[in-house]
Amino acid sequence: MKITTWNVNSLTARLQHVLDWTAANPVDVLCLQELKLTDDKFPHDALRDAGYAHCAVFGQKTYNGVAILSRHPLRDVVKNIVGFHDEHSRVIAASVDTPQGELRVVNGYFVNGQEPGSEKFAYKMNWLGGLNAYLRDELAKHPRLMLVGDFNIAPEDRDSFDPVGLKDTIHHTVEERAHFRQLIEMGLYDSFRMFEQPEKSYSWWDYRMLGYQKNRGLRIDHILVSEALKPEVKSCAIDRVPRKWEKPSDHAPVTVEI
C-alpha cells in the first residue's frame, strides 16, 4: 500500500498534474495540502474517474485547505486539531482499513511562520503545541498511525541547501526543530531517513532564482510513522519528476510504501 503527501499549491491550478501523476503513480492514498479552494469547488468527479472515489475534504477559500484522497473507503474523518481553535483549514485525519488493521492517516499543512519573532511565528509555535497534544491522544487510540504533510520545518542541517546562510531563519530555527524532535520523541519515525537516500534530497524549491535548477531546496514535506507501523515500512522516496513539468507546484510528492 502506498501513501503520498503533496502540497499542490492550488488544486485548481494543479488538477491536471494530480491526474497525470496519479495515472503514472496510482497510490492508494493521496494527501494534499494547499488546496486553496472551498469544499464546493473540490473536483470530486475528475478524481473519482482517476480512481479516488473516497475523498475527505477540508477546504478554505484562497489559502490552506487539505484533503485525503483514497481508493479505499475512509472512516472516522476528523477536521482540525481537536482541542485547538484554528481559523485555518490545516489538518484532516481519516482511517483506512487494511489487512493488518486500521491505518490512521493525519494530514497536515503546518503553519509557515514567516519570520522568527513575528506574530505568525508565535502562531506556528502555538499550533505545533496543539498538534503535539492532539497526536498523543491519536496515537493512544490508533497505534498504526502516520503523520504526513507539509511540516514547514527542515529537521536537520542536511535537509537544507544552505544551513549556514539560513541558520536561525524560518524552517531552520531551534524552536521549530525542537517541535519536530518532540514528535520523534513521542514515538514517530521519519520514514525518509529509515532508508539510504541521495545527498541533497529536498521536497521544496523556490520558484524564484532558478531554485529547482540549482537544487536550492529544503526537505520540509515529511511522512512520520508510529512504532507499530515502522516494521511495515518498505520504502520512502521523493519524486522530483512533476517539479520539472510546466507550471509545477513548488513542492514534490513524497511517497511511503507499507
Add this chain to the structure above:
DNA sequence: ATGACGCATCGAATGCGA
C-alpha cells in the same frame, strides 16, 4: 534591504508562501 515567481482575489495591487 529588496526582489526575484506563482496563485488567488469582484479584477489591480496586494497578501501570502518558504
